[in-house]
Amino acid sequence: MSQQSRRLILCADDDADILSLVSLRLERAGFDVVRVSDGEAALEVLRTQRPAVSVLDVMMPRRTGYEVLAAVRADDSIRDLKVILLSARVQKSDIELGLKAGADAYLAKPFRSDELVATIEELLSS
Amino acid sequence: MPEEHKAKFAKRQPHSRQGWPAVACTRLVLTTLRMADSVPLPTALTRDARNIPASWLFLGLGGTAIAVYFFLQANAQSVVYVVIGAVSVTAIFVGSTRNLSRRRRLPWYLFGFGLLGQVAGDLVFTFYEVARGREPSSPSLADLFYLISLPLLGAGVFFVLRRVGSMASRDGILDTVVVFSGAGLIQWVFFIDPLTHMAFDSRWVQIAQMAYPAAAVLLLVAVAQLLVGATARVLAYQLLLVSMVLWVAAVEAYSLDIDRYRRGSWIDGIGLAAYVVWGAAALDPSVRGLIRRDRRGLPRLTRTRLALLAAALLAAPAVLVIERMAHHHVHAYAAGIGGAILGVLVLMRLAGLVNSVERARRSERVFRHEAQQAQQLLASQNEQLLELDRLKDEFVSSISHELRTPLTSISGYVEVLLEGETDDERRSHLSIVDRNAHRLLGLVSDLLFAARLQDGRLELDGEDVDLKRVVSHAVESARPRAETGGVHLGTVLVDVPPVSGEPDRLAQLLDNLISNAIKFTPPGGNVTVRLAATDGTVSIEVSDTGIGVPETERERLFERFFRSQTALERQIQGTGLGLHISKAIVEAHGGRIGVDSEEGSGTTFVVELPVAG
Numbered sequence: 214m215s216q217q218s219r220r221l222i223l224c225a226d227d228d229a230d231i232l233s234l235v236s237l238r239l240e241r242a243g244f245d246v247v248r249v250s251d252g253e254a255a256l257e258v259l260r261t262q263r264p265a266v267s268v269l270d271v272m273m274p275r276r277t278g279y280e281v282l283a284a285v286r287a288d289d290s291i292r293d294l295k296v297i298l299l300s301a302r303v304q305k306s307d308i309e310l311g312l313k314a315g316a317d318a319y320l321a322k323p324f325r326s327d328e329l330v331a332t333i334e335e336l337l338s339s
Numbered sequence: 340m341p342e343e344h345k346a347k348f349a350k351r352q353p354h355s356r357q358g359w360p361a362v363a364c365t366r367l368v369l370t371t372l373r374m375a376d377s378v379p380l381p382t383a384l385t386r387d388a389r390n391i392p393a394s395w396l397f398l399g400l401g402g403t404a405i406a407v408y409f410f411l412q413a414n415a416q417s418v419v420y421v422v423i424g425a426v427s428v429t430a431i432f433v434g435s436t437r438n439l440s441r442r443r444r445l446p447w448y449l450f451g452f453g454l455l456g457q458v459a460g461d462l463v464f465t466f467y468e469v470a471r472g473r474e475p476s477s478p479s480l481a482d483l484f485y486l487i488s489l490p491l492l493g494a495g496v497f498f499v500l501r502r503v504g505s506m507a508s509r510d511g512i513l514d515t516v517v518v519f520s521g522a523g524l525i526q527w528v529f530f531i532d533p534l535t536h537m538a539f540d541s542r543w544v545q546i547a548q549m550a551y552p553a554a555a556v557l558l559l560v561a562v563a564q565l566l567v568g569a570t571a572r573v574l575a576y577q578l579l580l581v582s583m584v585l586w587v588a589a590v591e592a593y594s595l596d597i598d599r600y601r602r603g604s605w606i607d608g609i610g611l612a613a614y615v616v617w618g619a620a621a622l623d624p625s626v627r628g629l630i631r632r633d634r635r636g637l638p639r640l641t642r643t644r645l646a647l648l649a650a651a652l653l654a655a656p657a658v659l660v661i662e663r664m665a666h667h668h669v670h671a672y673a674a675g676i677g678g679a680i681l682g683v684l685v686l687m688r689l690a691g692l693v694n695s696v697e698r699a700r701r702s703e704r705v706f707r708h709e710a711q712q713a714q715q716l717l718a719s720q721n722e723q724l725l726e727l728d729r730l731k732d733e734f735v736s737s738i739s740h741e742l743r744t745p746l747t748s749i750s751g752y753v754e755v756l757l758e759g760e761t762d763d764e765r766r767s768h769l770s771i772v773d774r775n776a777h778r779l780l781g782l783v784s785d786l787l788f789a790a791r792l793q794d795g796r797l798e799l800d801g802e803d804v805d806l807k808r809v810v811s812h813a814v815e816s817a818r819p820r821a822e823t824g825g826v827h828l829g830t831v832l833v834d835v836p837p838v839s840g841e842p843d844r845l846a847q848l849l850d851n852l853i854s855n856a857i858k859f860t861p862p863g864g865n866v867t868v869r870l871a872a873t874d875g876t877v878s879i880e881v882s883d884t885g886i887g888v889p890e891t892e893r894e895r896l897f898e899r900f901f902r903s904q905t906a907l908e909r910q911i912q913g914t915g916l917g918l919h920i921s922k923a924i925v926e927a928h929g930g931r932i933g934v935d936s937e938e939g940s941g942t943t944f945v946v947e948l949p950v951a952g
Contacts, residue, residue: 228744228748230748230752231744231747231748231751234747234748234751234752234755237755238751238755272740300740301739301740301741301743301744301747302736302739302740303739303743303784304736304739304787307736321743322743322744322746322747323743323746323747323750323751323776323780324747324751326751326754
């Protein structure tokens, strides 16, 4: 895999097992992954490292996925970064809420790794 | 005053040639009475009564007899008079015995014995005239019979009304006393008091004569009570009222017309009619309804009741005016005292009315207050329920979240392991873990869905859905499972107009039905999905050649958590939620789902959905 194609992805999840799983999947797909386990840290990485795509859990301590997303969209310097919400909250109302808050995609847990990778690729190419 | 006019009522039975002994008549009545309980009416009467009600038959025959009466000689008339009376009394006993239960007969037996007293009086009088050639000396046994009979009639009315409870209230009693006072005043002034100024052979004769108009007061009160009574207005009631009125009219007419009365006068007609109508009342089957309580609740201040009270109140001034106009001796004391009593009574009645209005208003206030409190309670309970509902939603949603998170790790890592595993046995074991993780996930989804269904909320986004695509997709994703189970999965699909609905929910529906069909079909069997369009509906048919559903279970098939006995016996996995959810989805789309099955040879589920637009 060439150096140019390696792109930075932020993974944020308070569940360490899932964080590892997502990171593993993305690293195997050829992405560079930054891992954090709460919303505050996620926002910090977003501002300092500007990852091309962020995969955020919704129910996180300190700042929820929604709040991080809202902060991103309110910050001119990082508002164009792509954000995917990855959540076990799968009711229609949750999904609508996430998309309305400005998520580029909303994926349900348990997720299919090929679907996650495809979504990221699609966002990167757009 | 001529001797023959002294005994006013005795006089209407003069000089009968052919007198029956009173005893014989009584024995006849009592014998009939005894028979009536156990055997039907005499055959001639029953045969006719089969078509015509006995009461009408009796009225017809009685009317004819009365008409004939006026064409007879005086002696024959007196016989016929007694016969009509005796037959009517018999009718009362027979009718009430046949129509009424033992406990309800008392008033009618009182009427019967009252009228029997009248007939007995007539017979005694006749016996004296025929056997001794003279009238009985006054006061006689005849007077005793007559006088005893009148209160019996009044008592009968009292017991009829008491059974329906119209005497129970203070107002009911007060009304009775008012009418009694008014009637008493009139009777005293016009009928009783004049007798105190007449010369009689003895004090006893005078008292006997005064007793008749006095007894008539009772009858007048009885008529008035009957008029406003709480009894059902059935035919028997109408007849009883008519006969009472006729009876009072006859008594009063005799009293007013003492000197000119002769056998065969029109007054006889009234007396005879009273007998006949009374008998008819007892014979009419509606007499059973007479003791039924009127539903309107009493005593109400009806128009009739008001008119009666007004008439009673006006009795005193009317008496004064009439006497003054006729240049009579004016009963100033009687009218004054009577008027005062009536005034006080009516005032008491008025006070009762005002009180009850006040009471009604007070209780209305209390009720209104209670209603307001109840409403507030209801509102706060409603709020609590909404809050509970919200909490439940929150709970279900968070449970679902909590279950999905570990499942994500399980299935995710199993997938990772599977990708790197080359040993077939270990791959097979990992596949089992993967499959079961997915089953658990499906179960969690179904539970969440069913929990929301229980609230009755299944809101759909409407969009045009091509069912052919949904069905094809569902069939293709079910194919691996069918192959694993050795079931052949076939389709008969045509192009159909779009239906309005939510693709995900319709896919869930198809998945449920197809999975079910595969689960319940043994290896080698067939599952076929057919799509068809008829007038305005698209129908999906999922049929299998499986084990079938027993008829007893078909109705319960769509109930939440219902599992068929065969499924349990054969250990076919499931939660009992699939069909419940399927039905809810179909109904939320405005459609219908039905099942047809033959045990042992297969089942077909049919879903009909309305075409969009």
